[in-house]
Amino acid sequence: MTVTRHYVLSAGGTGGHVIPAYALAKELISRGHVVAFVTDDRGAKIPGLPDGVSTHILPAGRVSGGPKGWLSAARSIWAGRKMARNLYKNFEPTAVVGFGGYPALPALLAAFAENIPTIIHEQNAVLGRVNRLSARKVNAIATAYPNVQRLADKHQKKVHLVGNPVREEVLELRDQNFPPFLEEGIFRVLVTGGSQGASILSDIVPDGLSMLPLNLKRRLQVIQQCREEDIERVRDTYRSHNIPATLATYLPDLPEKIGWAHLVIARAGASTIAELSCAGRPAIFVPLPTAMDDHQRYNVAEMVDAGGATSINQAAFTPKQLAKQMQKMAMGPEALENAARRAWKCGRPFAVRELADLVESFGTAPMTKPMKITNNKNPSFGASPAMAKEVSS
Known part of the structure; x- marks a missing residue:
């Protein structure tokens, strides 16, 4: 009871x-x-x-x-x-x-x-x-x-x-297989910078993806969240590089997009890391340097140390560096899946x-008496597994 x-x-x-x-x-x-x-x-x-x-x-x-x-x-x-x-x-x-x-x-x-x-x-x-x-x-x-x-x-x-x-929608991804990543199959990349996107990702990612070796570049399919003031510029850049990309200022179905992705490029907020590790998705993080006490730089440590992600300081985040890190994570069909398992291991x-x-575990129930608060949202204050197998070495 x-x-x-x-x-x-x-x-x-x-x-x-x-x-x-x-x-x-x-x-x-x-x-x-x-x-x-x-x-x-x-x-x-x-x-x-x-x-x-x-x-x-x-x-x-x-x-x-x-x-x-x-x-x-x-x-x-x-x-x-x-x-x-x-x-x-x-x-x-x-x-x-x-x-x-x-x-x-x-x-x-x-x-x-x-x-x-x-x-x-x-x-x-x-x-x-x-x-x-x-x-x-x-x-x-x-x-x-x-x-x-x-x-x-x-x-x-x-x-x-x-x-x-x-979110429950993210937890549902935990028992699903990592999407097949075949040598000739589509390479799905999700780019998200938080609720309003991040201009640094809009500035760097399209050009970075264009520098990938042809065998990766020609397979790319991108979904990217952008700020409203950046979106047309980013769309033109992807078009100039002949990279298919779907852009939006807001992704209401973000859990579905996480499940779709082979690789995520993102800021390093605590909620983002929790969702990617629970879902088992490898990532390239770009910590926000102005975050209080530089906490995003520390947030990435566990997932990076486990081999499920890599982190690039914003000062070093260039198209060339992004392309280099993406190559390392997607060198072969098994590399990304292995990174996904390592990310999954960090999930809670x-x-x-x-x-x-x-x-x-703390305290006891109050004495029963009539409640003096309301159920209004804003009353005045006075109103009263597929991924569970061992990580390969």
Whole structure:
């Protein structure tokens, strides 16, 4: 018999923080629990929140801009903490889970004040700022990678490796065969730079593909995500190289495209890496050099070390270098499939289940009493295997 518990999930206003929170919310609801979501204005606009989850928007200033900015941020954080404590009095959460980003901080501070068990989840291979600030006082730290930078040794006993939750459509790819890659068959390449594409990929990839040996180039079929301002220029470049390419500013069926691909060229966001490793797709990553704490450079380490991907620093990302790395990964029919198996080995398909197990291990169910929150999406805060065979050597 499931004992219903109440959980608060808090996440900053970017998809990288919010989407894993949504995945956990869905899993906890499926186990019979009640979930409230705390975020900021940006986070509340990100689609995908499961039905029945109440959303609470609180102030959470970004700590930047010198002394004046710090003071303003402190005031916002303190106001958010007070609002979160009011929510907890009504909602009586069993535990509070933070997914990073500044909006998660007031929710965690309120939980510390109320002696409510806390868990943080870190999506990247570098512990984010809010998670670093919270690490000392939380009960558990869930990580997506076995090696996480900026995580103090004294906190290692709290660490639980669970991975990053991925979409069900991607998990379905895990038990499917790698698409046949024959010496005379089509060579399918997927290029994606995130929700809005990446101009550096538009600048480099078409010319890089044109430099491949003829036996690879003539077999190419490309799907590429581009920024709207780049798409016609990129289309003209592919046309000039006589390379068939389908271009789009958004790929709503990205899991299907991942399943279609033999090779993916992408940025190194945590969600992208989690999906490619779960699906078992080899990749060439170009880490975003301006990512906070250079975390994308560290995100790629596990998959690269396993032999399932290669990484090219943006400063060294030239058409010639891309063509060179692609040749290495596609030298023969078995090379890409072998890399795919190695990528598959890095996948953590049970991430959301293991994270939910961890969250359920803390605290007890609240006393039964009438709920004082609503099920509106934005109420005011006061309203209450095919790939499983051994990797070849």
